[in-house]
Amino acid sequence: MLESVRKTADVPLSVRSLRFLSLDPEDMDDFVQLHKQQPIRRQTVITCIGTLKKSTADEDGVSCLVIGTESCDVFVLDPRPSSSSPQESEKPKYCVELSSHPVGLVRVGKNVVLPTRGLQAVLVGLANCEVQLYRDKSLLSSIKTPEDGGLIVNILKRTASFEDRAAAAGPPLAQSVRLNVPKKTKLYGLGPAFKLTLNVQNTAACRPVGNLAISFLYDESLYRMRTPYLRIPLLVPGVVYPVETFVECSSDKGISDIIKVFVLQEGSSAPLLSAHINMPVSEGLTIN
Secondary structure (H helix, E strand, O other), X not given: OHHHHHHOOOOOOOHHHHHHHOOOHHHHHXXXXXXXXOOOOOOOOEEEEEEEEOOOOOOOOOEEEEEEEOXXXXXXXXXXXXXOOOOOOOOOOEEEEOOOOEOOOEEEXXXXXXXXXXXXXXXXXXXXXXXEEEEOOEEEEEEEOOOOOOOOOOOOOOOOOOOOOOOOOOOOHHXXXXXXXXXXXXXXXXXXXEEEEEEEEEOOOOOOEOOEEEEEEOOOOOEEEOOOEEEEOOEOEOOEEEEEXXXXXXXXXXXXXXXXXXXXXXXXXXXXXXXXXXXXOOOOOOOO
């Protein structure tokens, strides 16, 4: 009979009764003789505790103590001195019996939410972006998700460790990693204003060339050029002459085009030389 009570007891047993059931048969009589004059009391353990405002929500208002116990009871203790407590009577005036012992206590507005151990429920996702929690036919809670219906659920492992880890002093390791940048790489600005430099050279053996000019052909809806026509001084053979001008991108569409360069000579209808410059994509417009 004792073995049956130990396994399938419908009434919670006291610590002394559990101790008695764990004894060997030859030690039970001595245990009974030692404790038979002492009343049996079933002690419990507090699993969560909180407060609930009694009448007003003011910070200095009177609060009632809410206690959750391992015996599946939730006690609301009246702050008045004449109120009863678990030690003074069998149960306080305000007591709620749960199916399993509470593991936490959260006050949400005028309600007290008590998650319990061993809760078995069902989550149902609805078309109106709402997730409802049911136990049997009772709606326990509902969660409103964003418009896209997304819901993030984080589960913490029972073996998770919250111990501080000693971090190495100094800068992070990634800071000491060298970037694979070629030695001759140069960094240029990405617009919308560009400086265009042309190097012009006379490759003849001994004859200088004069009366030359440079003209640019470009899409005027994309670019603006400060000087689209430049005159070139007398070119001496073997000397490089840099010619500079400025180009500004006037579009915010994130596209680029080519600029055509023509070297012209006075009195001739055909260009002496032509070239195409592939312009980079501008990063933005200048805000005046």
